[in-house]
Amino acid sequence: MSLPSSDPPPRVLHLSQPVDGGVARVLTDLVKAQLAAGLHVTAACPQDSGLAHTLRALGCDVAHWQATRAPGPRLVREVRRLAHVVAEARPDVVHAHSAKAGLAARLVLRGRVPTVFQPHAWSFEAVDGLAAGLALKWERWGARWASRVVCVSEAERVTGVRAGVRATWSVIPNGVDTERFHPADARTVRTGIPLLDRLDPAAPLVVCVGRLCRQKGQDVLLEAWDTVRRRMPGARLVLVGDGPEAARLRAGASGDVLFAGAADDAVPWYQAADLVVLPSRWEGMALAPLEAMACGRPVVLTDVDGARESLPPGLDTRCLVPSQAPGPLARAICDLLADPPLRESLGRQGRRHVLTTHDVRRVADAVAGVYRELLTAGPGGRAVCGKHSECREPIHT
Template identity: 50%
Template sequence: MALTPGVLHVTQPVDGGVGAYVAMAAADQARRGWRVAVACPGTGPLAAELDRLGVHRLDWTARRAPGLSDAVQAARLRRIVGEFGPDVVHLHSSKAGLAGRAALRGRVPTLFQPHGWSWLAARGVAAAAALAWERLAARWADRVICVGAGEAALARRHGVPGDLVVVRNGVDLRRFRPAGPRERAEARARHGIAEDTPLAVCVGRVTRQKGQDLLLAAWERVAARDGRARLAVVGDGPLLRALRSRAVPGVHFAGAVADVRSWYAAADVVVLPSRWEGLPLTALEAMATGRPVVACAVSGLTELVTGGVGALVPPGDGAGLAEALLVRLGQPALAAAEGVAAAALADGFGVDGALDGLAGHTLGVVAGVGTGAGEACSSSRLRKTPDERGFDEHCQTPWGQ
């Protein structure tokens, strides 16, 4: 095994959770003395962050949507791999997973990390085609890194084969810490929010996946019952302009921000109305800041929003979403108690353990070592969730041991 392996990370998303994860993982591996590079588009926050961290970056221009340019992107990635000469290629998200596995076809040890399965982002024939591709391409990944047990269970249920392992996302607990009354007051002053204003905050790319359109529809119900309540939508994305034009009074669009911590600190409750997820960093950040989370009950979020830290509502249930928000906006003591519980739960999702787990699997792939049941259970020390029960067929050792 190479003691200082060469790792090439490949990603098309350069913002949001995927961009943040890639920067964090690449920087950690570089600190371990590994030879590391990231192939990604040269625009957006990821490129700037890699430059700040001193991580080598290679330009790989790729579009998010599939199309005729995919063959060109795959050929370009093949050349990058040939020039860099990695011991292992780590493909992040669907576009890199498509281009990388099609280009390399197992000729270089390969990790694939979906960060949310590709077929969930499509509908109809496109979804069926994406699922068929994942079943086929599984043979060209030595190991599939799932960010949550629900993501792994979803693959099994849909017949996606392969060496599936769970390395849960982690949050930097040194950076995201419980925000008390003083931090809350300072954050609200910074954003021009009165101390007694009930405030819900939604952080994330403004896309169909993240469900801000569902949230705005639900917020009409909230505003009708509590005229003091305010909603802050923090993030940029393709749906921002359209949603801004239809929002009711009391909704503030903050756009993309360099540091989201003050928005979490200012919030009474954080809301994630997502249609699908892997295991969202946004939820972990909000919980680590000591804020309750109201979310749609989709895979990934069901692993995090458990008893006493907020509320889960059925996906697409606008009335349920509004009611859960109104309860926490109208009952500060309940929201505060759930925030304390959320911070305690987030303490089990520290980033150091997640990065150690990822490094271990990377070295295992370089050495050609397969996983056993115990290795496939890389996870924080938490009790078993409903999503994890569906993963038992592959993971026979007790969770949390």
């Protein structure tokens, strides 16, 4: 990745809340690439989070920004704290990740510094009723204070446009580290995972990696699993992750469903799987299917934003099912578990697709291109996209 040459190099400030899951993984990979390129990178997030520890280990400056995941009564204090962080960091570009960070960053900056907002799935899809209406109004209003809105899929961008968000857009699909996420023999990997070491080596194993929350749809998967259990009694399901729905999911699960808890490294779980499933209710572009395919594993995922774009062309009929539809999900799982040669073929196709389309280095280069445009655009950092007819005209401040 390259940016306009300067001495000192451009100062980038990343803001993140949440600090776990896919957002944290995307940010970690991006910071790693930017540090290697010689940028001065600071990240603002809660200092006691796993994300903060990981970024410090990479050599990134981490500023303490005490903020909760969701908006609430403490928002005013959180915005004030962020204003102090921005003043100390003196960034040339601010990159805010997800709804909460995007809310606080735009309230603080109001277009005075080139600001990139990356929703990682829209906030108004995550809530219902009055909260959804308020979130949508904010995204429409706050877009004026984003120099660029970066979506991880074209579908996510279209969702924003249809909701009335008028912005200058860039679409940069998610990517994964294809050296870290790589194929391995499933039976060998299973022997090294304590939760699986007593499992029948021939037992079909389905793995779902994701935060245990409403968005990821594990409750729908458990409902579908009742059908899978009847058709394939020896199959086992592992849920990898933790979150607010953990207790409820455990209470409703049968004995052939295993809960692995949060995993610092999900690679062995992908490699141990015969099939990886992600039954999300909404996404921008989920990382788990990309990581699974990089490990050579077939996937089944719900047809939400980014799903079709993450799959190799032509696999949508076998690997995509409607969201919140236990019946089709169960059928897709059973069909693939019953066909090992097909699973192997899909795994090979998925690995090739990720290598050519979703390598994390492509993401870093594309983000660098956005920064480059903003840094050379003059006051306010605005540049017209030119690709999408609905992009707004630039507003200089």
